[in-house]
Amino acid sequence: MKKLNLHRLLPITALCVAAACSAPVKTTTQPEAKASEWPRGVxxxxxxxxxxxxxxxxxxxxxxxxxxxxxxxxxxxxxxxxxxxxxxxxxxxxxxxxxxxxxxxxxxxxxxxxxxxxxxxxxxxxxxxxxxxxxxNGHPWFKEAAANPNSPYRDYYVWAHKDDPKTKGEGKTTGADSFNVNHWHSVPGSDYKYFGYFWGGMPDLNFDxxxxxxxxxxxxxxxxxxxxxxxxxxxxxxxxxxxxxxxxxxxxxxxxxxxxxxxxxxxxxxxxxxxxxxxxxxxxxxxxxxxxxxxxxxxxxxxxxxxxxxxxxxxxxxxxxxxxxxxxxxxxxxxxxxxxxxxxxxxxxxxxxxxxxxxxxxxxxxxxxxxxxxxxxxxxxxxxxxxxxxxxxxxxxxxxxxxxxxxxxxxxxxxxxxxxxxxxxxxxxxxxxxxxxxxxxNSRALTYGKIEPVRLDNKAISAFTRSHAGETVLVLHNVSGTAASISLPANLANYKKTLFTNNNAVLDKNTIQLPAYSTIILKP
CATH class of the missing domain: 3.20.20.80 (Glycosidases)
Structure with a gap:
């Protein structure tokens, strides 16, 4: 596995201030020509x-x-x-x-x-x-399989005798996507049960x-x-x-x-x-x-x-x-x-x-x-x-x-x-x-760009750069209810153009004011 190059994280200092406001979204520059192409689109x-x-x-x-x-x-x-x-x-x-x-x-x-x-x-x-x-369980395959153990569709599903130990002792889920605790289900009049991970109405198919x-x-x-x-x-x-x-x-x-x-x-x-x-x-x-x-x-x-x-x-x-x-x-x-x-x-x-x-x-x-x-x-x-x-x-x-x-x-x-x-x-x-x-x-960087995290002194701020094909943007989000003031150091001072701002986030010289729950995107 590739290791994240933490030594490349860009340092920023951040100081909290006590104001927050809301306003319509603003984009302050014209977007680039359309960049996204499905399946990389929305x-x-x-x-x-x-x-x-x-x-x-x-x-x-x-x-x-x-x-x-x-x-x-x-x-x-x-x-x-x-x-x-x-x-x-x-x-x-x-x-x-x-x-x-x-x-x-x-x-x-x-x-x-x-x-x-x-x-x-x-x-x-x-x-x-x-x-x-x-x-x-209303599919013709299953209806025939359940009614006739000799059906060619019987082996389209997973069966076990009702006395088989694996059909006993259930009571826990096996994944985050199902709360079902009973995976083996009975067929009236049969000594066999079928496997249905999610519930009895959805018998699992037999991919063996x-x-x-x-x-x-x-x-x-x-x-x-x-x-x-x-x-x-x-x-x-x-x-x-x-x-x-x-x-x-x-x-x-x-x-x-x-x-x-x-x-x-x-x-x-x-x-x-x-x-x-x-x-x-x-x-x-x-x-x-x-x-x-x-x-x-x-x-x-x-x-x-x-x-x-x-x-x-x-x-x-x-x-x-x-x-x-x-x-x-x-x-x-x-x-x-x-x-x-x-x-x-x-x-x-x-x-x-x-x-x-x-x-x-x-x-x-x-x-x-x-x-x-x-x-x-x-x-x-x-x-x-x-x-x-x-x-x-x-x-x-x-x-x-x-x-x-x-x-x-x-x-x-x-x-x-x-x-x-x-x-x-x-x-x-x-x-x-x-x-x-x-x-x-309309942004190559936001559609395809690599991400480089930006190190902050403020845990509330998610900050990173995205870069692709000569285009780079600096993104800052304040995910907290407390406003922040961030001073850009010399190695980020070239990010002077505001591409997007929300909730009155603003760049003033080399200082970014990030009200509560605000976002700003900058480009060189």
């Missing part, structure tokens, strides 16, 4: 059921999503990740019953092809959730079976070649094989990407592996993009504790670990997703902290993902339905797109300002997101 995660309803049945659908592509284009995203869109009995649709179809509530395959075409016209790539770790593996390649080829998607988000990528067979998991994804590249050489695969960098890194050979959960946890901790001094060092170390395995990996960074409490709720509704979280996401390394609604400050804490609530497009009487499949608990008009209202407010979190995304999209 992506946007959509729960279709909650996003936009086109036919007034209360359920978000593909036509509704198509009608909002201009919104996504204006936001500045270069790709969308769609949570599962295939038939399923559940609201979340992670228990797939047909891998080759669209859930009828969402529309038709023709609707989806039209969405793809319109997205591609706008330069927006489309990534779909591919759920291969398990099927639904070559025929099953070929089925998964066939599914992938269909969506890439016949339908034309740009790639997949791979659900539960760590659980293809049991946790004690980690190397088999790695090898499967290397096989999978090899097969997918036969039909689409530039296929994009992003994996879900809930773990720290040393566990995640080996997956980058087969899954060249992986979500950086570790940094999402670190950003939240920094905001909650008011200490940002270690963020850049931690991120640099993570990147070194990944780089040792696959130098071409894509670091898919997030603040939250459909399985995590929303960032606005995690910071207790503090708008300044939520805006700072976004500033951290778009200035630290990585290719950021936005969970739908983060850009308008939606709230939500588990249970899962309450972190997947309807998106607010306009005030209720004008919102023809708002879904009503559930009654929202967290993100109502009393707690969240709709898009149409925020759009005209320069100080809104929506316009904050737009500004930051535009800044990143």
């Amino acid at each position: 992506s946007y995660e959509i729960f279709v059921q909650s996003f936009c309803d086109s036919d007034n049945d209360g359920i978000g659908d593909i036509k509704g999503m198509t009608s909002k592509l201009d919104y996504l284009d204006e936001l500045g995203v270069e790709a969308v990740w769609l949570m599962p869109i295939s038939p399923s009995p559940s609201y979340h649709k992670y228990d797939v019953t047909d891998y080759y179809a669209i859930h009828p509530n969402y529309g038709t395959m023709d609707d989806f092809k039209a969405f793809l075409a319109e997205a591609h016209k706008r330069g927006i790539k489309v990534v779909v959730d591919l759920v291969l770790n398990h099927s639904g 079976n070559p025929k099953l593996r070929e089925e998964t390649y066939k599914i992938g080829r269909y969506w890439l070649q016949e339908i034309g998607v740009d790639g997949f988000r791979l659900d539960a990528a760590r659980h293809i094989f049991p946790d004690d067979r980690e190397e088999d998991n790695h090898k499967f994804w290397e096989e999978f990407i090899t097969e997918m590249r036969k039909v689409k050489p530039d296929v994009y695969l992003v994996g879900e592996v809930w773990a720290e960098a040393k566990t995640v890194a080996p997956y980058t050979k087969g899954l060249p993009a992986l979500f950086n959960f570790e940094m999402s946890w670190a950003i939240l901790k920094a905001l909650q504790q008011g200490q940002g001094d270690s963020l850049a060092i931690k991120h640099a170390n993570i990147l070194d670990i990944y780089d040792d395995v696959n130098p071409d990996f894509v670091d898919a960074t997030i603040l939250s997703n459909h399985d995590q409490n929303r960032i606005m709720s995690e910071v207790n509704g503090d708008m300044n902290k939520a805006k700072l979280a976004a500033a951290l996401l778009f200035t630290l390394p990585g290719s950021p993902y936005i969970y739908y609604g983060e850009e308008i400050g939606m709230k939500g804490k588990k249970p899962d339905e309450q972190i997947r609530e309807p998106f607010l497009w306009d005030v209720q009487e004008k919102d023809e797109c708002r879904t009503s499949w559930m009654v929202p608990v967290n993100s109502t008009e009393q707690t969240v300002t709709p898009v149409a209202v925020q759009a005209s407010d320069k100080a809104s979190i929506l316009n904050h997101y737009k500004t930051l995304i535009s800044l990143r999209n």
